[in-house]
Amino acid sequence: MTTRFTRTFGVAHPIVQAGMSWASSNPALPAAVSNAGGLGVLAAGPMFVEDFRKALRTLKAATDKPFAVNVPLYRPQADEILDIVIEEEAPILIASQGGPKKYLGRFQTAGIKCIHVVASETHALKALEAGIDAIVAVGGEAGGHPPPEQVSTLVLVRAIAKAAPEAILIAGGGVADGAGIVAMLALGADAVQLGTRYLATKEATVHEAYKQKVLAAGIADTALVGAGMSPIRMVCNDFSARFLEAEAAGSDIEARRAIFAASSLKLAALDGDVANGKIEAGQSAGLIDDLPGAEDLTLRLIAEYRSTLARLAGLDIALESRLERSLQGVL
Ligand SMILES: Cc1cc2nc3c(=O)[nH]c(=O)nc-3n(C[C@H](O)[C@H](O)[C@H](O)COP(=O)(O)O)c2cc1C
Known part of the structure; x- marks a missing residue:
């Protein structure tokens, strides 16, 4: 393409x-x-x-x-x-x-x-x-x-x-x-x-434990954490629960900043602490269930978009012939 x-x-x-x-x-x-x-x-x-x-x-x-x-x-x-x-x-x-x-x-x-x-x-x-x-x-x-x-x-x-x-x-x-x-x-x-x-x-x-958390996550298992700061989307864990509870309880920005700063992406990605680190990942974690090599994945994405395009072209043909049939019915 x-x-x-x-x-x-x-x-x-x-x-x-x-x-x-x-x-x-x-x-x-x-x-x-x-x-x-x-x-x-x-x-x-x-x-x-x-x-x-x-x-x-x-x-x-x-x-x-x-x-x-x-x-x-x-x-x-x-x-x-x-x-x-x-x-x-x-x-x-x-x-x-x-x-x-x-x-x-x-x-x-x-x-x-x-x-x-x-x-x-x-x-x-x-x-x-x-x-x-x-x-x-x-x-x-x-x-x-x-x-x-x-x-x-x-x-x-x-x-x-x-x-x-x-x-x-x-x-x-x-x-x-x-x-x-x-x-x-x-x-x-x-x-x-x-x-x-x-x-x-x-x-x-990233640590193997991080990848496993991403694989295990469903589409609703991430949250936006850090409102009012520079918020991140991450897979929910103990850290996100601590932050979101403080937010819900109305704690002030300094208290929330302290909780946010005590965690990091490095803690999850390098040290594998997936309870307290920031497991940054998107909602699409819920669409992912394997750990392929990156080259295989890229080739698969290409094959998938081609087959999706073919499916859409097929829909187009099906639609056209349906339209033709209904037009013939009218004429
Ligand atoms: C673990 C992680 C680390 C990221 N680090 C950066 C970064 O260093 N710089 C950047 O521009 N975006 C960063 N992003 C955002 C990505 O570049 C990208 O915009 C985002 O992942 C796309 O959404 P998706 O995860 O739904 O595919 C990061 C995303 C993730 C998941």
């Missing part, structure tokens, strides 16, 4: 493996996805600066296909990380959590394509106005940082596609299979970003 995304970024398929702190902070996951024809993304979020440079070099050596680097702009030493992305000539930057003006000029000068992650229509339009090459729009179902207002992916993606039809739009949040990919393309997206689905792969570097 050729879209404006595949043409602009030189990627074979409109599939992006989302940048995920810890889970894709290693070269193996993005290399597997890029080699299979999707866009693999190395997540710089929690990495030490020199580890990041090494991982980036390993990734460059592991694939001759396009890949991207995800940099959350609020992380400490974000500027040093951005410098390394330029020095090492990574082909694509995907930045999140901040505005594009911070980096866009020097990346354009360096000839590196830039994609910006947004969770609202307003921020999408601002990023496009600044001159970004494409945007990722993340809706309420997503793991990590969905929009605080929880506008669903279905509505957010459609709104942005209508407001900015000329923009290259990558949809994220709630997609776990080929049917979801086709749904997003139908809304007007040019590609789809999948996070939680790629979290549940062999190459994702």
Whole structure:
């Protein structure tokens, strides 16, 4: 399938493996996805600066296909990380959590394509106005940082596609299979970003206990935690219960901040403390029940979206012949 995304970024398929702190902070996951024809993304979020440079070099050596680097702009030493992305000539930057003006000029000068992650229509339009090459729009179902207002992916993606039809739009949040990919393309997206689905792969570097929690979760087993701060969607556990109880009891923001800060993604992802850590994952956890290799998963997604398209084409033919028959009945 050729879209404006595949043409602009030189990627074979409109599939992006989302940048995920810890889970894709290693070269193996993005290399597997890029080699299979999707866009693999190395997540710089929690990495030490020199580890990041090494991982980036390993990734460059592991694939001759396009890949991207995800940099959350609020992380400490974000500027040093951005410098390394330029020095090492990574082909694509995907930045999140901040505005594009911070980096866009020097990346354009360096000839590196830039994609910006947004969770609202307003921020999408601002990023496009600044001159970004494409945007990722993340809706309420997503793991990590969905929009605080929880506008669903279905509505957010459609709104942005209508407001900015000329923009290259990558949809994220709630997609776990080929049917979801086709749904997003139908809304007007040019590609789809999948996070939680790629979290549940062999190459994702989160603790085995974390992966098992994602596999065990049903579609209603995640919650948005941290309202009034920078809320995350996560699989419910003791930590989320503590936070949500404090919230329901009307405890003040400082008390809630203390509970929130006492937990972390690292605690769950690296240490495997899935009772007290932040098990960031989206609602699509409830659609996932296996831990394939990332290359197999990418090939499966491609096969699934093709079979979904064939099913839709079949519906079209069935509809046409029904219409024909009913017209014949009339005439
Ligand atoms: C464990 C985890 C870590 C994440 N870390 C980051 C990150 O470092 N930077 C970022 O831009 N988004 C991050 N995200 C959000 C994803 O990039 C993506 O937008 C989201 O997972 C898409 O929704 P889905 O999980 O429903 O597929 C993270 C998501 C998860 C699940």
